[in-house]
Amino acid sequence: MSYLVIIAVVVILCYLFKQKKLFANPSKRLLISDVQKAKDILNSSGLDSRVKSNQNLGLTFGISNPFTNSDRPYHQDFRKIIVKSIDLNDGEWNRIKNITLKAVNDYSNLDKGGIVEIVPWIQQITLNVVLCGYLGMNVNVDKVINIAPGIINDLWLKSKELNHTKENIEKIMKTKSKLKNLFRSVASEASETPNVIKKISEIARKHFPNVFCSEATNNSLADDLESPLNILIPAYETMWRVVLYSILEIKVRPSLKKDYDNKELNFKEIDDAVKTFLKKPNHSTLKNDSSILWCIIQETLRLYPPTRHIHRVDEKNNTVTIDVEKIHRDPENWGEDATFFKPKRFFNKMNKAHIPFSYGKLKCVAADKFAPTLAAILISAILDRVDDIILGQKTKESLFLKANLPFENNRRAFDKFEVTLTRKS
Numbered sequence: 024m025s026y027l028v029i030i031a032v033v034v035i036l037c038y039l040f041k042q043k044k045l046f047a048n049p050s051k052r053l054l055i056s057d058v059q060k061a062k063d064i065l066n067s068s069g070l071d072s073r074v075k076s077n078q079n080l081g082l083t084f085g086i087s088n089p090f091t092n093s094d095r096p097y098h099q100d101f102r103k104i105i106v107k108s109i110d111l112n113d114g115e116w117n118r119i120k121n122i123t124l125k126a127v128n129d130y131s132n133l134d135k136g137g138i139v140e141i142v143p144w145i146q147q148i149t150l151n152v153v154l155c156g157y158l159g160m161n162v163n164v165d166k167v168i169n170i171a172p173g174i175i176n177d178l179w180l181k182s183k184e185l186n187h188t189k190e191n192i193e194k195i196m197k198t199k200s201k202l203k204n205l206f207r208s209v210a211s212e213a214s215e216t217p218n219v220i221k222k223i224s225e226i227a228r229k230h231f232p233n234v235f236c237s238e239a240t241n242n243s244l245a246d247d248l249e250s251p252l253n254i255l256i257p258a259y260e261t262m263w264r265v266v267l268y269s270i271l272e273i274k275v276r277p278s279l280k281k282d283y284d285n286k287e288l289n290f291k292e293i294d295d296a297v298k299t300f301l302k303k304p305n306h307s308t309l310k311n312d313s314s315i316l317w318c319i320i321q322e323t324l325r326l327y328p329p330t331r332h333i334h335r336v337d338e339k340n341n342t343v344t345i346d347v348e349k350i351h352r353d354p355e356n357w358g359e360d361a362t363f364f365k366p367k368r369f370f371n372k373m374n375k376a377h378i379p380f381s382y383g384k385l386k387c388v389a390a391d392k393f394a395p396t397l398a399a400i401l402i403s404a405i406l407d408r409v410d411d412i413i414l415g416q417k418t419k420e421s422l423f424l425k426a427n428l429p430f431e432n433n434r435r436a437f438d439k440f441e442v443t444l445t446r447k448s
């Protein structure tokens with residue numbers, strides 16, 4: 024009998040040793056703020072290492088896309104679909120512009136005094152444009168627009184919590200299914216499923232046939248693979264933050280500084296660029312004829328990268344974190360004025376320490392044209408319709424103290440931040 028026990032213990036120990044669960048070093052966290060090291064890591068790391076670092080994201084949002092699913096052929100097809108969906112002609116960009124101008128009118132409350140909370144205001148406009156403009160949902164999306172940004176914010180914050188208690192996980196599951204049902208009910212009202220979502224669903228069925236067959240037991244994976252959030256989260260979650268910080272820097276910062284140096288932001292130049300861009304909103308106009316707008320977007324992405332940290336898990340199971348925000352604010356890379364918003368630093372030049380869209384083979388598909396052009400449409404439409412953004416006395420006083428520092432770049436920084444918008448004549 025005792026022999027049997029010894030053999031069992033030896034077998035278990037061998038198994039654990041093989042699985043590297045025994046004697047393995049506890050996994051470390053490495054923070055990288057050197058740009059060359061960061062690029063080397065991003066260049067050499069693959070899909071697996073990103074997916075391992077994104078466990079929480081899959082659990083929290085119930086998504087299965089190349090951020091959470093490491094199947095390579097699926098990744099290749101997913102990329103192809105998105106690349107095709109963002110290659111727009113002038114007519115399509117114009118359509119998105121019109122949707123954006125309407126969204127600014129609809130959500131700015133200008134007829135009733137223009138009082139809005141700045142974060143939900145920008146989130147609602149952006150979500151509307153991503154849903155109706157980019158994804159082409161031809162339905163009234165009001166119920167999603169009013170509730171989803173708050174739920175997504177909430178889930179995002181929960182996904183960052185490292186210690187998930189049972190209670191916490193239950194809360195996440197409840198909130199997650201609320202979000203999914205919301206999108207499902209809107210999608211079911213649409214006369215046609217948006218093309219990108221249809222295509223993502225097709226490749227999911229092609230690459231994971233077992234999950235979709237009638238005997239499949241894992242319905243939740245099928246559900247995750249077909250969730251519209253698979254594309255909505257990458258597109259919307261980054262975009263609203265670029266729009267928010269551009270607007271804060273252009274419209275709010277100048278009112279905080281008495282001696283505002285308008286060499287950096289010439290408002291007449293910005294107005295002209297907005298008008299020119301809105302006449303023909305595409306990437307070529309942005310780059311060549313409205314270049315100050317392009318510089319504003321690059322500078323916002325530098326000072327306030329929406330993805331502040333990019334994570335990977337290496338072969339030793341260490342979590343490697345690229346500190347994008349630190350790299351973007353390091354005087355070694357950008358000079359002594361690194362913490363100031365100076366868009367013209369991008370005028371006719373780029374900087375190798377600018378990595379808001381990551382680097383290497385997993386770099387954002389929308390980095391070159393689509394994301395900057397969509398951001399420019401959103402920012403231009405707001406600047407075209409809104410004249411001033413007036414702060415309440417208390418908020419002005421609290422921001423005034425930090426007038427020479429970058430605004431806080433986190434999800435809670437501008438919670439309940441109420442402003443009054445005035446209409447452009």
Ligand code: HEM
Binds near residue numbers: 380
């Ligand atoms: C300014 C806005 C955006 C920023 C800052 C941004 C940032 C990023 C970053 C940092 C990554 C790579 C993460 C990593 O290396 O692990 C990424 C990947 C990706 N982004 Fe974006 N993104 C933006 C807009 C968009 C938009 C509008 C779309 C879709 C229409 C999009 C779709 C994707 C996809 C599909 C990937 C995965 C690429 C792959 O794995 O091959 N992004 N994005």
